Amino acid sequence: MKNKIEQIKKEFLDQLAKLKNIEDLRALELKYLSRKGELSEIMHGLKDLSLELKKELGELANKAKIEMQTKFTEARRVIESYGKKDDFVDVTLPGEKIANGHLNPLTLVQNDLEDLFTSLGFIIGDGPELESDYYNFTALNVPPLHPARDMQDTFYIDSKNKNGEYDLVMRTQTSSVQIRMLQKYGAPLKVIIPGRCFRNEATDARHEHTFYQCEGIVIGKDINFSNLKSLLEIVGKRLFGPDTELRMRPKFYPFVEPGNNGEYTCFLCNGKGCRVCKQTGWLEIVGAGLIHPDVLRAGGIDPEVYSGFAFGFGLTRLAMLKYGINDIRLFNSGDLKFLEQF
Numbered sequence: 155m156k157n158k159i160e161q162i163k164k165e166f167l168d169q170l171a172k173l174k175n176i177e178d179l180r181a182l183e184l185k186y187l188s189r190k191g192e193l194s195e196i197m198h199g200l201k202d203l204s205l206e207l208k209k210e211l212g213e214l215a216n217k218a219k220i221e222m223q224t225k226f227t228e229a230r231r232v233i234e235s236y237g238k239k240d241d242f243v244d245v246t247l248p249g250e251k252i253a254n255g256h257l258n259p260l261t262l263v264q265n266d267l268e269d270l271f272t273s274l275g276f277i278i279g280d281g282p283e284l285e286s287d288y289y290n291f292t293a294l295n296v297p298p299l300h301p302a303r304d305m306q307d308t309f310y311i312d313s314k315n316k317n318g319e320y321d322l323v324m325r326t327q328t329s330s331v332q333i334r335m336l337q338k339y340g341a342p343l344k345v346i347i348p349g350r351c352f353r354n355e356a357t358d359a360r361h362e363h364t365f366y367q368c369e370g371i372v373i374g375k376d377i378n379f380s381n382l383k384s385l386l387e388i389v390g391k392r393l394f395g396p397d398t399e400l401r402m403r404p405k406f407y408p409f410v411e412p413g414n415n416g417e418y419t420c421f422l423c424n425g426k427g428c429r430v431c432k433q434t435g436w437l438e439i440v441g442a443g444l445i446h447p448d449v450l451r452a453g454g455i456d457p458e459v460y461s462g463f464a465f466g467f468g469l470t471r472l473a474m475l476k477y478g479i480n481d482i483r484l485f486n487s488g489d490l491k492f493l494e495q496f
């Protein structure tokens with residue numbers, strides 16, 4: 155038992171000399187000095203010995219314990235005050251590498267569009283994502299029960315207004331901000347509104363329930379279709395290169411007349427036809443048209459004096475094209491492997 159006490163003390167002192175941090179210190183205390191530590195177990199065992207041995211070994215064990223406790227307290231003081239027993243800092247060692255944050259691809263494309271449009275004299279507007287049924291549909295010529303509501307199913311909020319109607323929706327399009335901008339700024343006006351939209355979609359590689367658009371409105375006297383076309387041409391060349399061409403094909407949107415789909419020559423195959431443009435040579439990028447007189451009126455603008463056009467880019471789709479992303483669902487996946495590529 156004498157040897158055992160000596161051995162415990164020796165082991166303890168050896169390990170104390172190698173301590174690196176506060177965790178090591180705690181582990182050592184638990185192993186040797188706690189109530190269930192090795193020394194306490196020895197002291198416990200003394201009760202079965204003869205009186206004489208009990209006295210001799212008890213004294214030895216007590217002495218060892220006091221010595222160990224004193225050394226331990228000293229080591230703890232050093233570690234707690236300096237963090238480490240070895241306090242030497244080698245300033246020539248390379249520092250810890252801190253990873254840089256970076257912008258999301260959607261933000262990069264949005265910044266690009268904002269730079270372009272502000273350089274053309276546009277201001278940047280904003281509107282709520284949780285929108286009234288009125289601004290998202292009714293004021294845009296899509297009254298309740300109108301078949302055009304089927305084009306954009308959305309998420310209705312489970313709360314009624316004072317007339318007992320469910321009138322809050324997650325906006326399906328940034329067009330919902332058109333009337334708000336007209337009411338706020340009046341005419342003349344040049345504004346873009348980038349933002350997040352929501353639709354109740356059966357999602358696939360090109361359709362998400364949550365995605366971004368960028369709306370644009372121009373209001374003034376004698377604004378006509380040629381102005382819209384030339385602006386969209388400038389935007390196409392800036393986004394996809396100087397040889398990009400634009401074609402506009404009729405498409406029904408209830409809030410513009412005439413409405414159309416703006417398509418650009420595919421920048422990957424230069425219009426020859428490839429997988430991305432589905433062999434057509436054209437990419438559908440933007441919905442647009444001359445603002446319907448009813449919409450101008452709803453925004454407080456006199457259609458006899460002013461006219462205007464509106465357009466809406468699918469911003470998430472633009473980011474897909476720019477960075478060759480083949481599945482839109484990656485944007486909302488939260489997957490760092492995806493995000494770290496940009």
Ligand code: FA5
Binds near residue numbers: 326329367439469482
């Ligand atoms: C609209 O949303 C109209 N507000 C655009 C507009 C604005 C027309 C102003 C006229 C005047 P559309 O539903 O086609 O139109 O959507 C416009 C773009 O948003 C699409 O071309 C597409 O790029 C993008 N988009 C629409 N639905 C989704 C979806 N579920 N996931 C990802 N992108 C989508």
